[in-house]
Each structure stands twice: as C-alpha cells, then as structure tokens.
Amino acid sequence: MTRAIMIQGAGSNVGKSMLVAGIARACVRRGLSVAPFKPQNMSNNAAVTADGGEIGRAQALQARACGREPLVDMNPVLLKPETDTGAQVIVQGQRFATLRARDYGKQKGQLLPAVLDSFYRIAKGADLVLIEGAGSPAEVNLRDGDIANMGFAEAANVPVALIGDIDRGGVIAQLVGTHAVLPADDRALIKAFAVNKFRGDTSLFAKGMETIAERTGWADLGVIPWFADAWRLPAEDVMDIASHKGGDIKIAVPRLNRIANFDDLDPLSATPGVSVEVIQPGRPLPGGADLIVIPGSKSTIADLADFRRQGWDIDLTAHVRRGGHVLGICGGYQMLGTEVIDTDGIEGPPCRVAGLGLLNVVTTMKPQKRLARTTATYLPTGDEVSGYEIHLGETTGPDTENGWLSIGDRTEGASSKNGQILGCYLHGLFDADAFRTAYLSRLGKAVSAHNYADSVEDTLDALADHLETHMDIDKLLSLASPIQA
Structure with a gap:
C-alpha cells in the first residue's frame, strides 16, 4: 500500500526541498521505494526529464535521492518567470501558456485534475510519496484554487508536516501564526512540525518546541541543526551557489x-x-x-x-x-x-x-x-x-x-x-x-581532480545521516496516510 505525507513550510526557503531529498535518501536506505512530488514549483532552474519534458531542478535532485529517473509527473506544474508580473506555465512537462500573475491566479484551480493525475501515476509502484509544498499555507489570500499547499493536501487527503526556519528568526510566530490564520479544515491536516536551520545547542530551544506543541497540538518532529555541507548539493536558488574565494x-x-x-x-x-x-x-x-x-x-x-x-x-x-x-x-x-x-x-x-x-x-x-x-x-x-x-x-x-x-x-x-x-x-x-x-x-x-557525482551522492548520504540523528523520521512515517485515488 502506497502512503504519502506532505512537507510544507511556514515560509519560502525554509529548506523544504533539501529536507525532502534527505528524508527520501534515509527512507530508501531503510528499504522503501520512494518517489518525490511537488504539485507546483516556481523556478527558472529546470531539468529535462527522461520522458522528454521539464521539471524543477529540486525535484530532479529529489529523484536522484530516491534512486529514480526524473519524470514530468514529479512536478506537474512549473512556473518559469519571464517578467515581474508574468510567467511561462509548464504543465506535465510541456509549455501550456504564458500568463500574467493575476490571470494564473484565476486559472490555477483548473490545473488540479492534471496535478492529481500526475500524483496518482507517481504513486504507483512506490511505498512512499514525499510531497513538497510551495511558499507557505499561511498565505490565505491565495487559498482559493490553491494547488500548491492546502488545496492539494485537501484534494488528495494527505497529512502535512510543517517546517519552520529558525535562522531567519521568529520561528515560534511562524508556526503558531500559521496555526492561527488557517481555516479549521486546513489546520486539521497539519499533524506535525519541525524547526530547521538551528545553529548551536539545540537543547536551548526545548522550551520553544514545547510552546509550539502546546499552542498547536502538533507532534514534535525535532530541531534540525544547520547542515553545513548543503552547498555541495545542486542549488535551487542562484543565491545558494557557494562562492569559495581564494582558489587559484x-x-x-x-x-x-x-x-x-x-x-x-x-x-x-x-x-x-x-x-x-x-x-x-x-x-x-x-x-x-x-x-x-x-x-x-x-x-x-x-x-x-x-x-x-x-x-x-x-x-x-x-x-x-x-x-x-x-x-x-x-x-x-x-x-x-x-x-x-x-x-x-x-x-x-x-x-x-x-x-x-x-x-x-x-x-x-x-x-x-x-x-x-x-x-x-x-x-x-x-x-x-x-x-x-x-x-x-x-x-x-x-x-x-x-x-x-x-x-x-x-x-x-x-x-x-x-x-x-x-x-x-x-x-x-x-x-x-x-x-x-x-x-x-x-x-x-593547475586543476585538482574531483569526482562531482560521487560528492553529490556522499552529501545526500550525509544529509540522510543528519536527519536520522536530529529528526524523528519514524514518527513522520507513522503519520503518512494511505493514498486513496
């Protein structure tokens, strides 16, 4: 039986993509067949898939973590910004239209059948589907027609784990605030939370975790320290490209x-x-x-x-x-x-x-x-x-x-x-x-020899080790629910 769980963020760039890749690699090493899925992504950093389309580069890395070829169904809607107010819309790997943001907002709900179609195809033959949200579900002004976060979770009836980013500050407000603004039905879909990108002694945030759990009723999945080797993995955002000065x-x-x-x-x-x-x-x-x-x-x-x-x-x-x-x-x-x-x-x-x-x-x-x-x-x-x-x-x-x-x-x-x-x-x-x-x-x-593919694989394994140590993956897996098409 295929099970699924969705990783959403209390904001953008909280580390969802990397967490999904690391959890995927950890679960693969446990003997599970895992597939990644992101209903909607916004990125000009695309990958060409084995079946001749394009998806977000982050989903290609997640596929690699799962030991799978990247496929268009792993990211059925990809938005590629062309201007400040418009983007090319890719649906199931192929160009669908170029739309202004306001026009896409009106039409995105019509893409839900295609998104669900891709989701159910990806789920076939997998033990676990790890779903990544986009942005934050707290953007309730975008809830109508949503296919990226709670709109998808509701339609596919999948539970959600919410991730907060302590590095940017205010993580208690991020998570408790999300709980406060969500409508009751959406709030009920969130089963657990974790805090990511902690620097220092994680035990110092124990009281913070208790506060979040008390105010939300969500299960505590752990405090995840900063993963220092993240720069060794393909970057999703150009600002994450590591600049190592001093090289010849x-x-x-x-x-x-x-x-x-x-x-x-x-x-x-x-x-x-x-x-x-x-x-x-x-x-x-x-x-x-x-x-x-x-x-x-x-x-x-x-x-x-x-x-x-x-x-x-x-x-x-x-x-x-x-x-x-x-x-x-x-x-x-x-x-x-x-x-x-x-x-x-x-x-x-x-x-x-x-x-x-x-x-x-x-x-x-x-x-x-x-x-x-x-x-x-x-x-x-x-x-x-x-x-x-x-x-x-x-x-x-x-x-x-x-x-x-x-x-x-x-x-x-x-x-x-x-x-x-x-x-x-x-x-x-x-x-x-x-x-x-x-x-x-x-x-x-002079150029030093370097095996890039091996370094990526080693870093994915190190990321999986990091999450096995600091995140309650057993609890996360226990919350995943059977997929019901």
Missing part, C-alpha cells in the same frame, strides 16, 4: 535578472582550487577573473539590455582585451553573438537587437522549444559529456564552423578563432569530471 582559478558569473539553469555552476563551485563568484547587479565584473561565465536566461533580449545597463558589456570587453576567457551557455551563448532576431515576438515585441559581438553568430528566436537530454564529445580531447538542451532559438554563423562539441554527426557551439570565447547550448557539461578538468586546464592553471 577565479570564475565570475554575472547575476542575470532572469538567470536560468544555473546548475552549470555547481560542479565548478565544488571543484577544489576554483573560486566561483556570482556578481550582483550594481557591481562591476572583476578585473582579476580567469573566466567569465554568462549563464542561461529565461529572457535573453531583456537580460542582454540589462547586461548593458549594468555596464557589464564594457567590463567584458576589458576582460577579453586582458586575455581572459569567456563561456556563454544557452542564453549567454545567444548574447555573445552579433545579433538576436525575434521578428515573431517570442520574447516580447518583435525586434532585432545587437549582441555583445564577441562571437560571429546570429540567433533567430523560434516558437518551438528544444528539450533534449544529450551526450556529446568535447572535440579537443575526445572526452564524453552528458547534459541537456532547453532553449528557444537557432544560432548560425561563421564561428559555428569552429564548434567545439560534437553531437552525433553535427557539431555544437561556436568558438572565436583564438579559442578565447566559447558558446554552446549544452547545459550540465561540467558534471563530466574529465571534461571539466580539461576545460579548466585551458586557463593555464
């Missing part, structure tokens, strides 16, 4: 307004001797960088305009003049060309805009998105690279004749004649240890 190889990454699929940075950040620094708007690109990586973007043309407003185009030109290397991935690759053409208005009003002009290529936006998991060969060394493509647009021009990857019988990417500037559409290429070492060696500095 210095990599700078401009923080684009609509940065997307920045998981390319995780293996670089984890490599010994490499310093990855995410440069915030308002700051110049540093003069001492060996490599500047321009990452993916959900809105290439808008981010290109913002890149210029920041003065980063001037900094980049100076970097190249000093002999520095540049790598553009996906949207960053498109920006490096001479022109981006969007006559069909794919990203906004029809237009043609000048690129940064560092690669002699032109990108034409097309309505059909390319989604593919891909294996390629790094031509200079013959090393194999596995990754994924997720983009709109086709890029052509003389510098594509200097493609530096091969995919089947075609070359991929573009290179300047001196090899100083590279671009490609392939995400995830730095996961390959041999390629990463070979590419970084081009910067003229």
Whole structure:
C-alpha cells in the first residue's frame, strides 16, 4: 500500500526541498521505494526529464535521492518567470501558456485534475510519496484554487508536516501564526512540525518546541541543526551557489535578472582550487577573473539590455582585451553573438537587437522549444559529456564552423578563432569530471581532480545521516496516510 505525507513550510526557503531529498535518501536506505512530488514549483532552474519534458531542478535532485529517473509527473506544474508580473506555465512537462500573475491566479484551480493525475501515476509502484509544498499555507489570500499547499493536501487527503526556519528568526510566530490564520479544515491536516536551520545547542530551544506543541497540538518532529555541507548539493536558488574565494582559478558569473539553469555552476563551485563568484547587479565584473561565465536566461533580449545597463558589456570587453576567457551557455551563448532576431515576438515585441559581438553568430528566436537530454564529445580531447538542451532559438554563423562539441554527426557551439570565447547550448557539461578538468586546464592553471557525482551522492548520504540523528523520521512515517485515488 502506497502512503504519502506532505512537507510544507511556514515560509519560502525554509529548506523544504533539501529536507525532502534527505528524508527520501534515509527512507530508501531503510528499504522503501520512494518517489518525490511537488504539485507546483516556481523556478527558472529546470531539468529535462527522461520522458522528454521539464521539471524543477529540486525535484530532479529529489529523484536522484530516491534512486529514480526524473519524470514530468514529479512536478506537474512549473512556473518559469519571464517578467515581474508574468510567467511561462509548464504543465506535465510541456509549455501550456504564458500568463500574467493575476490571470494564473484565476486559472490555477483548473490545473488540479492534471496535478492529481500526475500524483496518482507517481504513486504507483512506490511505498512512499514525499510531497513538497510551495511558499507557505499561511498565505490565505491565495487559498482559493490553491494547488500548491492546502488545496492539494485537501484534494488528495494527505497529512502535512510543517517546517519552520529558525535562522531567519521568529520561528515560534511562524508556526503558531500559521496555526492561527488557517481555516479549521486546513489546520486539521497539519499533524506535525519541525524547526530547521538551528545553529548551536539545540537543547536551548526545548522550551520553544514545547510552546509550539502546546499552542498547536502538533507532534514534535525535532530541531534540525544547520547542515553545513548543503552547498555541495545542486542549488535551487542562484543565491545558494557557494562562492569559495581564494582558489587559484577565479570564475565570475554575472547575476542575470532572469538567470536560468544555473546548475552549470555547481560542479565548478565544488571543484577544489576554483573560486566561483556570482556578481550582483550594481557591481562591476572583476578585473582579476580567469573566466567569465554568462549563464542561461529565461529572457535573453531583456537580460542582454540589462547586461548593458549594468555596464557589464564594457567590463567584458576589458576582460577579453586582458586575455581572459569567456563561456556563454544557452542564453549567454545567444548574447555573445552579433545579433538576436525575434521578428515573431517570442520574447516580447518583435525586434532585432545587437549582441555583445564577441562571437560571429546570429540567433533567430523560434516558437518551438528544444528539450533534449544529450551526450556529446568535447572535440579537443575526445572526452564524453552528458547534459541537456532547453532553449528557444537557432544560432548560425561563421564561428559555428569552429564548434567545439560534437553531437552525433553535427557539431555544437561556436568558438572565436583564438579559442578565447566559447558558446554552446549544452547545459550540465561540467558534471563530466574529465571534461571539466580539461576545460579548466585551458586557463593555464593547475586543476585538482574531483569526482562531482560521487560528492553529490556522499552529501545526500550525509544529509540522510543528519536527519536520522536530529529528526524523528519514524514518527513522520507513522503519520503518512494511505493514498486513496
């Protein structure tokens, strides 16, 4: 019999995604077949699934923790922000519509049947489904038509464990306040709580846990200390990318307004001797960088305009003049060309805009998105690279004749004649240890060997150990209820 429980947060970024991954790995090690599920996610950091769609990157990590291939049903609704007020809506892995926030708010309830359909499919063959909420159920103004938190929990009749974040302060108010504002039916679905990200002696918060339990009637699952190795896992938010300064190889990454699929940075950040620094708007690109990586973007043309407003185009030109290397991935690759053409208005009003002009290529936006998991060969060394493509647009021009990857019988990417500037559409290429070492060696500095895949697996195991020690997983599992389709 398949059982399920939902992990919700008393706020955003309380650590739900990581907790689900760690609990999943702990339960798998206990011999259970576990599947992750998140009804609705909002992120431009997406993963391409085994069945040809896209889901939030966090659910791909959770699938990995479960020992499963990522599937579109693990995250049936994905919102990918394109502007401050609108987002592309992905349903069961495929583009459904682009909607303004107010319009999505009116229509989201109509997606509940698709969400439940995915949930019941994921549940087949699993002993346990770990469901992750989004944001906070205390946002009662969003309750009508909700599919992310209590609306889903009510429809699927699953119990909830609520997580508070003590690191941001006011955790008693977070949890007791959520209890106070929820309607009675929603409140009854919450069975337990835990406090996450504690720094110091957890026994000092014993009275706080008693207070929360007394005021809510919820079961106490424990106080979870700060997990110091969290940075070793793929980051869900670009602000969680660890910047380790002091490494011989210095990599700078401009923080684009609509940065997307920045998981390319995780293996670089984890490599010994490499310093990855995410440069915030308002700051110049540093003069001492060996490599500047321009990452993916959900809105290439808008981010290109913002890149210029920041003065980063001037900094980049100076970097190249000093002999520095540049790598553009996906949207960053498109920006490096001479022109981006969007006559069909794919990203906004029809237009043609000048690129940064560092690669002699032109990108034409097309309505059909390319989604593919891909294996390629790094031509200079013959090393194999596995990754994924997720983009709109086709890029052509003389510098594509200097493609530096091969995919089947075609070359991929573009290179300047001196090899100083590279671009490609392939995400995830730095996961390959041999390629990463070979590419970084081009910067003229020694590179330490590092097995990135093993480090992620070891960190998931360490996270599971951490939760087994500090969280009452037995009690959590006892609260999970049978799924009734």
